[in-house]
Amino acid sequence: xxxxxxxxxxxxxxxGENLVLNCSFTDSAxxxxxxxxxxxxxxxxxxxxxxxxxxxxxxxxxNASLDKSSGRSTLYIAASQPGDSATYLCAxxxxxxxxxxxxxxxxxxxxxxx
Amino acid sequence: xxxxxxxxxYLVTQMGNDxxxxxxxxxxxxxxxxxxxxxKKFLKIMFSYNNKELIIxxxxxxxxxxKSPDKAHLNLHINSxxxxxxxxxxxxxxxxxxxxxxxxxxxGTRLTxx
Numbered sequence: 497x498x499x500x501x502x503x504x505x506x507x508x509x510x511x512g513e514n515l516v517l518n519c520s521f522t523d524s525a526x527x528x529x530x531x532x533x534x535x536x537x538x539x540x541x542x543x544x545x546x547x548x549x550x551x552x553x554x555x556x557x558x559n560a561s562l563d564k565s566s567g568r569s570t571l572y573i574a575a576s577q578p579g580d581s582a583t584y585l586c587a588x589x590x591x592x593x594x595x596x597x598x599x600x601x602x603x604x605x606x607x608x609x610x
Numbered sequence: 611x612x613x614x615x616x617x618x619x620y621l622v623t624q625m626g627n628d629x630x631x632x633x634x635x636x637x638x639x640x641x642x643x644x645x646x647x648x649x650k651k652f653l654k655i656m657f658s659y660n661n662k663e664l665i666i667x668x669x670x671x672x673x674x675x676x677k678s679p680d681k682a683h684l685n686l687h688i689n690s691x692x693x694x695x696x697x698x699x700x701x702x703x704x705x706x707x708x709x710x711x712x713x714x715x716x717x718g719t720r721l722t723x724x
Binding site for chain 2: 528530532538539587591595596597
């Protein structure tokens, strides 16, 4: 059974810091990994999707890496801003005969103070 | 706007009632999902429908019944509501083609059972 864990559970930093959020998964048989952002009381916004054959993806100040063999992904946020405050979720996609699903991590709640 | 939409956004009801949540996507996707986010913010898949056929039912009580009248809609009907059903329910969809395409989420429906 796939289990996805995120560390830290919560993070509070001053504006301008570079951050690393960690995601680990127990079953390396994944198809891809997706990072999401969730603002309080809102839905999920997809940030980055990394295919299992890729090592990293970049979008603006965000960079996500994937090491499938060790079951780890990191989300790097450069020059953090108060608007980055949200909960960040990683999710691994698995599929097989008759099923396909996204298994979510436990989330990291980020607060960036001005 | 092209999006995944859900109605209602908030639903407050008494134990024992039957309620439905509607989901629609106009993105041309043919796989749709229902997820439940509990009070600890943990997201877990409930159902997946591909071209109106159920392909996942992750040990969800049979009080929950998904209904897909066409591939753009996936509604969730819940019978005999219980206190533990209180959660945020998210609908999502995926483009056709390769498995593991990016999932697009609706804004969520916050269900409160009193």
